[in-house]
Amino acid sequence: MEATLRPKTVLRTYPHWFYIPAGIVFAIFFVVPTVLAFYFSLTRWTLFDATFIGLDNYERFFNDPQLTAGLRNTFIYAVLTSGLKVVIALPLAMLLTSSIRLKGLFRGIIFFPVLVSTVAVGITFGALMQPSIGLINTALGVFGIPRIDWLGDPDLALFSVALVDVWKGVGIAMVIFIAGILSIPLDYFDAARLEGETWIKFRYVILPLSRNATFTVILLSFISGLRTFDLIWTMTRGGPGFASDVLTSVIYKQYQAGFYGLSAAGNVVLFVLVTILVYPLMRFFQRVEIEL
Amino acid sequence: MIRKVLFLLLLSLLVVSAATAQDAVTLTYLVDDSQNSQDMAKALVEAFTAQNPNITINIESRPGGTDGDNIVKTRLATGDMTDIFFYNSGSLLQALNPAQTIVDISGEPFIANIVESFLPTVSKDGAIFGVPTGTAMGGGILYNTKIYEQLGLSIPTTWDEFVANNAAIQEAGIPPVLATFGDTWTSQLFVLADYYNVEQAVPGFADAYTGNQAKYASTPAALAGFQYLQQGFELGWWQQDFATTRFEQGLSLLANAEVAHYPMLTFALSTIATNFPDQANDIGFFAQPGASADANGATIWMPAGTYIAQTTSHVEEAKAFLAFIASVEGVDTITAKVPPNGPYLIKGSSLPDTVLPAVQQLAGYIDSGNSYPALEFVSPIKGPNLEQLCVAVGTGQMDAATAAGNYDLDVERQAQQLGIPGW
């Protein structure tokens, strides 16, 4: 279509200055702080004056056993939540694109937690997961399952929060999968229908052809898993002790303590981690993406 | 749009009121949101403004704990503090960079009313920044006297006796020690309240610690506090759900004799008195026992202070309020509203006869000279991660030696951030 207009007309119709208002806001409130983070991470900073101390903050960051545990937790959390969302949302999406009744209602119900505030969800599940009187353990007790200390057991706390994260976020994943399945041309299903088995339909049509949707789900939930803060902070504050600390909660605690330079260093570590994990993943997905 | 209209309306109201009543001054007083502090602040403000009708004081509340520390710190650093504010004395105050942010009141006559031992905790380089607001407190073990009577136990004066008592209580089917790790700050008491014993074993520890000479990990007496936490976990002293129990939930367990001991500050007493008036007299206090019965004494927390931010435009009115707080009349105002948790540090003030038994027990230690301030009042450095480290030890995730070593690192960071020489 550009070919029909002369370049000069194009230039006038789609002026570059349309970028400018957004560019200014983005530069001041996102780019500048991001660049500054690199500088402040090399200083001991009191919000007033910053003393240059070289790489000391990074040395501290990586020498601190709690922080390395925080890095590990961040990774576990991101992998676990994105994996579980795929595993749960894909069958759900299949179910809710099948001939089941009430599918509109079901889609709505599963999607609703996405819209609810994370703090509210954290409070609710904090109560539901109370070890002695919480509803979850009471219900499990009926089946003879012994009391589980969801948020108090250091080995379990991170996983409990991750489960709540999946509960809250599975709606988005489901919606993406539904769109993916609905965009598969019907002839593929017709071919599969000869076999008649749901499993065949799943294995040879839906699974391969909703690959793009799978990638989107993994990428979105992996990124948000790496950046997670609200839910962990509301439910455990990184505890008990440091058991469910992730990078963002460590950064926040350092900010609270007034270690602004160290907090900026943590932020830089987070950028780097997110970039080196997500960027290759994204390139890989783009390479193997399929056209329908 | 509506905001704009409201704003203009407000602005014009302000202009009008400024023109009509020039003398009227409004101060804002930032206070943490605990029941105790709020009641105290309200009592003081009511009494003071009744005497000074031209001054109005609004109380603004903020969260307590590390969230609150952070709010106070950033508001001071960004020049946006309320006129006066209520905040800890000691090392937490030192972290606020007081010389640049808080009004020096060392020249004021009311300083003479304050017990001298308080002043170092609100001073830096000769300047004095605050007046004691509320009572001093003891840090040690609160215990349920009913359980002690029932089992025929006596107050332990050494750690070994404490362990033996706990074994007997456990035998009787009662969890011996309350742990409320759901509010992480409450986990630190075994370490912090042990400072009397540290000072007895290593006189001058505070100075050596401030000067980067003494470390928690390499000083056996200082390490002991962490070991107690480890021991408590290993011997199963804590009640069920200890990792998520909150402070107030814990108080109800203690008041109802569902646990025997609570390592805590005596400030919890007035909360118990408010929530469980019938059981407040069942709660006693003893100092955290140490290695030897000969040197048994209590660790004391200085009262928090009230400070004036340098950014206020009503210094004189604010000083008048501080003078009221630092007077016997001010003390009596508080006592009338909030049951005292320990002695006041205002000269000439006295505790009422109706004071809670635990407070009497605390006063006993102080009167007999067996007390010493907690480390945070004799050193400007307190590492911010202590509470998480204590929870990690108390939940069996970390051993005492590792936690002490990590805490030393935390202290180093804080000392460097404060720019203390020798680090």
Added chain:
Amino acid sequence: MNIRKLIASLWIDVVSLIVISIVFVVPFIFIFLTAAKPRTEAAMFEFTWPSQFQLLENIKEVVEFGDGRIFLAFANSIFITVASVTLIVLLAALVAFVLQRRRDRVASAVSSIMLAGLIIPPAVVPTIFVLQEIGLYRTLWGMIMVQVAYTMPFAILVFRTFMASIPGEIDEAAIIDGASPMQMFFYVILPLLRPAIITVIVVSSVGIYNDFTGPLYFLPGSQNVTVQVTLFSYISQFTSQWNLLFANVVLITIPPLIMFMFFQRQIVAGMTAGAIKG
């Protein structure tokens, strides 16, 4: 044969209904029941009908707590949300319009910056420094600008994807009619973007209204409270008053609920438009 098939399919329906209700509906009923209970009953966390239904009394108590702080919080949150979303829609649509229509080097640079903005987590503490330097720290406008900067990349992505479905002939026609770029954008393009705008409005307003981290860092102080921060601080203030805490949860869930009831279809349809091609 048909009846057996019907039973088989009904069986799936019933099982899904039960499982989905337990997992996704019970927590919300629990919130509602707890919010309606008297104090001591709420603290027992039972899934029972309140012995005395006092939802309105509890809500009243929450509202009165702290001298009506919750009103201020709602006003602040709504102001931040509305202002941010308006700016996001305008600025992002401008960018997406040019970005999708031009295929030059600038456009590809803008695309990669947008992608970076989607992936890279914001540097919070240095942002405080920047806000302080320009005098916007602890102001609602500072918070708004930050929200705009953080949410814009997502909005640009959605708009750009949707722009691709608006044929270029429409632009041509407008140019021939003598429209200036601005006129073309406001009178031709923006109205055509309507479905995408709804998606952006819904998703970003929910995100900004529910944001907890932003106000936690950039809006300390009690004049600037937002609903999420208020709720968070009530966790410690209402330690043993679970009925009030949950009454507050009910209160702040009302706006997203309204949003949900109005836009459910668009959300589900629109999310997919943005997400799949990204």
